[in-house]
Amino acid sequence: MSQTEEFVLRMKGISKEYYGTKVLKGIDLEIRPGEVHGIVGENGAGKSTLMNILFGMTVIHSTGGYQGEIEIAGAKADIKSPFDAMKLGIGMVHQEFMLIPGYTITENIKLNRETTKDNPVSRVFGPKLKTLDMASMGRDARKALDHLEMGIDEWARVAGLPVGHMQFIEIAREIDKSNIKLLVFDEPTAVLAESEADNLLAAVRKLSASGIAILFITHRLHEIMAVCDGITVLRDGSLVAHKRREETTIEELARLMVGRSIGDMIRNPAKSLPDRNALEIRNLRVQMPGEAAKGVDLDVKDGEILGIGGLAGQGKIGIANGILGLYPAEGEVRFHGEPLPLNSTREALKRGLAFLSEDRRGVGLLLDMSVEMNIAATAVEIQGKFLRRFGPFSQIDGKAVRAHALETIKALDIRCTGPLQPVRRLSGGNQQKVCIAKALVLGPRLLFVSEPTRGIDIGAKRLVLETLVDLKERLGMTIVITSSELAELRSVCDRIAIVHDGRIAGILNPDDDDAEFGLMMAGDYGKR
Amino acid sequence: MSHDANPHGTAGTKGAVRRFFTNNLVTLVFLFIGIAGLRVSGLALPFFIVDIVDRVARNGFLVLALIIPVLAGLGLNFAIVLGAMAGQATIIFMTHWGIGGIWGILLCMAISFPIALALGVLTGRLLNKARGKEMITTLILGFFANGIYQLVFLILVGTLIPMKNETLVLSSGVGIRTTIDLTDGLKFGLDDLLRIPLPLFAILCGAAVLGSFPVRSVLRKRALAAREKTPLRDGVLALTGLFLAGWGIKNLVVESMYSFIRVPAGTFLVLGALCLFILFFTRTKLGQDMRTVGQDRHVAEVSGIDTDRIRITAMVMSTVLAAWGQIIFLQNLGTFSTYGSHEQVGMFAIAALLIGGASVAKATIGQAVVGLFLFHTMFIVSPLAGRALFGDAQLGEYFRSFVAYGIIGLSLALHSWKKHMQQKQGAGG
Ligand SMILES: Nc1ncnc2c1ncn2[C@@H]1O[C@H](COP(=O)(O)OP(=O)(O)OP(=O)(O)O)[C@@H](O)[C@H]1O
Ligand SMILES: [Mg+2]
Numbered sequence: 001m002s003q004t005e006e007f008v009l010r011m012k013g014i015s016k017e018y019y020g021t022k023v024l025k026g027i028d029l030e031i032r033p034g035e036v037h038g039i040v041g042e043n044g045a046g047k048s049t050l051m052n053i054l055f056g057m058t059v060i061h062s063t064g065g066y067q068g069e070i071e072i073a074g075a076k077a078d079i080k081s082p083f084d085a086m087k088l089g090i091g092m093v094h095q096e097f098m099l100i101p102g103y104t105i106t107e108n109i110k111l112n113r114e115t116t117k118d119n120p121v122s123r124v125f126g127p128k129l130k131t132l133d134m135a136s137m138g139r140d141a142r143k144a145l146d147h148l149e150m151g152i153d154e155w156a157r158v159a160g161l162p163v164g165h166m167q168f169i170e171i172a173r174e175i176d177k178s179n180i181k182l183l184v185f186d187e188p189t190a191v192l193a194e195s196e197a198d199n200l201l202a203a204v205r206k207l208s209a210s211g212i213a214i215l216f217i218t219h220r221l222h223e224i225m226a227v228c229d230g231i232t233v234l235r236d237g238s239l240v241a242h243k244r245r246e247e248t249t250i251e252e253l254a255r256l257m258v259g260r261s262i263g264d265m266i267r268n269p270a271k272s273l274p275d276r277n278a279l280e281i282r283n284l285r286v287q288m289p290g291e292a293a294k295g296v297d298l299d300v301k302d303g304e305i306l307g308i309g310g311l312a313g314q315g316k317i318g319i320a321n322g323i324l325g326l327y328p329a330e331g332e333v334r335f336h337g338e339p340l341p342l343n344s345t346r347e348a349l350k351r352g353l354a355f356l357s358e359d360r361r362g363v364g365l366l367l368d369m370s371v372e373m374n375i376a377a378t379a380v381e382i383q384g385k386f387l388r389r390f391g392p393f394s395q396i397d398g399k400a401v402r403a404h405a406l407e408t409i410k411a412l413d414i415r416c417t418g419p420l421q422p423v424r425r426l427s428g429g430n431q432q433k434v435c436i437a438k439a440l441v442l443g444p445r446l447l448f449v450s451e452p453t454r455g456i457d458i459g460a461k462r463l464v465l466e467t468l469v470d471l472k473e474r475l476g477m478t479i480v481i482t483s484s485e486l487a488e489l490r491s492v493c494d495r496i497a498i499v500h501d502g503r504i505a506g507i508l509n510p511d512d513d514d515a516e517f518g519l520m521m522a523g524d525y526g527k528r
Numbered sequence: 529m530s531h532d533a534n535p536h537g538t539a540g541t542k543g544a545v546r547r548f549f550t551n552n553l554v555t556l557v558f559l560f561i562g563i564a565g566l567r568v569s570g571l572a573l574p575f576f577i578v579d580i581v582d583r584v585a586r587n588g589f590l591v592l593a594l595i596i597p598v599l600a601g602l603g604l605n606f607a608i609v610l611g612a613m614a615g616q617a618t619i620i621f622m623t624h625w626g627i628g629g630i631w632g633i634l635l636c637m638a639i640s641f642p643i644a645l646a647l648g649v650l651t652g653r654l655l656n657k658a659r660g661k662e663m664i665t666t667l668i669l670g671f672f673a674n675g676i677y678q679l680v681f682l683i684l685v686g687t688l689i690p691m692k693n694e695t696l697v698l699s700s701g702v703g704i705r706t707t708i709d710l711t712d713g714l715k716f717g718l719d720d721l722l723r724i725p726l727p728l729f730a731i732l733c734g735a736a737v738l739g740s741f742p743v744r745s746v747l748r749k750r751a752l753a754a755r756e757k758t759p760l761r762d763g764v765l766a767l768t769g770l771f772l773a774g775w776g777i778k779n780l781v782v783e784s785m786y787s788f789i790r791v792p793a794g795t796f797l798v799l800g801a802l803c804l805f806i807l808f809f810t811r812t813k814l815g816q817d818m819r820t821v822g823q824d825r826h827v828a829e830v831s832g833i834d835t836d837r838i839r840i841t842a843m844v845m846s847t848v849l850a851a852w853g854q855i856i857f858l859q860n861l862g863t864f865s866t867y868g869s870h871e872q873v874g875m876f877a878i879a880a881l882l883i884g885g886a887s888v889a890k891a892t893i894g895q896a897v898v899g900l901f902l903f904h905t906m907f908i909v910s911p912l913a914g915r916a917l918f919g920d921a922q923l924g925e926y927f928r929s930f931v932a933y934g935i936i937g938l939s940l941a942l943h944s945w946k947k948h949m950q951q952k953q954g955a956g957g
Contacts, residue, residue, distance in 0.1 A: 055830075057830070058829060081829075081832075082829065082830045082831070082832050083832040083833075083834070086832045094830070098826075098827045098830050098831065099827065100820060100823045100824050100827055102823055103820075103823070107816075111820065111827075111831045112817070112820070112828070112831040112832050112833050114813055114816055116812075116813050121808070121812075122812070127813070128812070128813055128814040129809075129812045129813070129814055130812060130813050131808075131811050131812055131813075132811055132812065132813065132816055
């Protein structure tokens, strides 16, 4: 008995079938108190499914349950609902946000764990009628946020916050739980900028030092190497390997995940740029909470890939969101010489701009519709693409849609059973790929992409970046990439603009010195 | 982007005014129609006031009872018809036993409680199986329950259920008469508990409205949750309060015909108590759970809330409140049609809420109160306005039944248009 009690969690021979497809095949997993255990695998490998089983999610039980055994602290556990999981001391930060936009940050952090106090009614009718003690809830929320070094107002509403903040709110919620023994993080850093991610990793270390066991899923392998003690590698639903951190390398992990070795990061063949400007931005101010642009001046050359980098909260995300009309903006923007009306998404799309937002969940995948229709929908609506016309009538050209979908599925390696599979049944990373496909199909003259490789595994990441370079080379498309991963920007961009305090601090070449980038991001460039 | 009101709308006063108009579009449209109708109908103001105060007292409880299921995401549903039947059934028995007055009312409420509770549990269970289709499911459920109700009171009474009562039972000895007179019984049981002159009532209302400001600021400081500023709404509210108080004082000092109008203050006290209860309830753990379930059922479930149970609780509460609401409604009316009175209850309450600016997903006390006044204004003036416009009394009556359905249709249409507009402003990509 004492031998098994060493483990907080043991999963033995876990298997799961979704609609006849085996997505997990006999997975074993063990984790000790205070251990940080990484789980890696390609998009669709089954990481989230395994965690959903552990957390008793309804999707699992409404699709026939699972096989195998789960032991918590040495005792066999039968986890049928998230409620059961919580009682056992399991917490989870899900891959999708579990936040209520209409609530304040405090209400979200204390969701279903509200502090209450007695009142005359509750003394008679029971604890369910106790009054919420908002003041003390606020204090708890403040404490959890401070723990993560989040300065944000705990009484702000969640709706409209930048995605990075939302992620930290979810983490703050788990930190605030007192009985937690095992904490699951399903790609918590996917929506974070590097500096934010560092914060998070520090928090993970602190938590594990206090004896909490942590399961950590990420596609950024260097994070795995930074915090994990043990690592489990999954491929296509099978267990490939258990490794200790000391005995492995990033390269080996990548190879184990994909089943083959991955080449180096691609490079953008440098070319002399024309002097024509595709986009001229003057004094752009964007009211995006937490990512405000405060007077951006920037020229984008025709046919280039321009990177926009910078630390989180400095306003790099605000620029594209403002130009595309998702947040209120003021200033002057010219697109190929013509003034672009601000605050109108439709107008921007019509003139040949397209945007892949960093907030993939918000911009409307129709979860119950098929992969192919999701890819085609915006193009049909805005551009009348894929339509066959019969005089005044038009009909969606199913063949064209199908052909295009098949092509994209291959190009971006979207792992699905076919173009007809509902998007809801794809893994998180594969849903992201559908988002990318949706923006690309518009064939825009200028494409804004924010965080193009967010939540995507290293193999697919290469594919996505290659696709972007290819679009530029083949179609002469102008592309503006906003990313918090500097390495990614440096591998594909012609020029990189760094944003600091809501303004452009300067423009660098991809092969400029690391130190230059560092200084510029910190706002110290030229102050030497 | 979020789908509720654009959180980062245009800045400045112009933006605030515009937002006020888009957000209150439905209400403003009907306010305009109501005022226009009042002018066209040529109705004298005192008559109108007597009528409207009476109707608000009568219907208020039923409309307020709908707020809780909306809170829990059950939508605007017709299940209150079931509650209304429970209330009505007990009234029939009460009348049979000859118990009247305030004690009759209290006993009525006590007896209807377990019946409504059972019906609420059943409805809640059913709705848990018909997610997202609440409005239509309950509508059909209402028809079905109506069939059972008719079976009991039209056929079983006098055959299986022995009942000897000449005023209640049809001359054949089987079935309850189609109209039941509550005079000498429950009529005014609650209303007559306390009646005060209209001007005094206006002063009290004005004081309550104005008094709500300091109370709210205290609550807000403690809750800190709702820190959005609503200067326009606050302004309108303050003016209304001042006007009510001022008008009341003027009419109290200078004796006018208004002083002879006596308002059923007891009933309004009950309404006030219900409002306070709802306010209190939304600040409790159970209330918060209901809101969470209503906002996002999946998130609620993942955070460990037993969503099915919460929804059933919400259903039970609204059914019980509806039963009591119907009792209050009928004691004021004094007579009712055995097989008809409950039928329109759901329709009217929903129409009133919608017109006040509530939607399928959100309803507040303020919206219920505004909606009550507006809806019943429409109700009072529409036949008169119809007659004045078309010179035909019969046509006026058609007008009235047309109004209720029209309002539901029109306000649902306006709501979806509003949502569409907000989405167009907000979404994209
Ligand atoms: N609700 C569902 N219904 C049917 N199939 C599903 C469902 N959810 C996931 N799957 C399938 O299960 C497999 C594993 O998905 P899972 O979400 O566990 O992947 P993952 O490893 O978390 O990937 P990612 O890195 O993209 O998040 C995939 O093939 C996916 O299509
Ligand atoms: Mg996943």
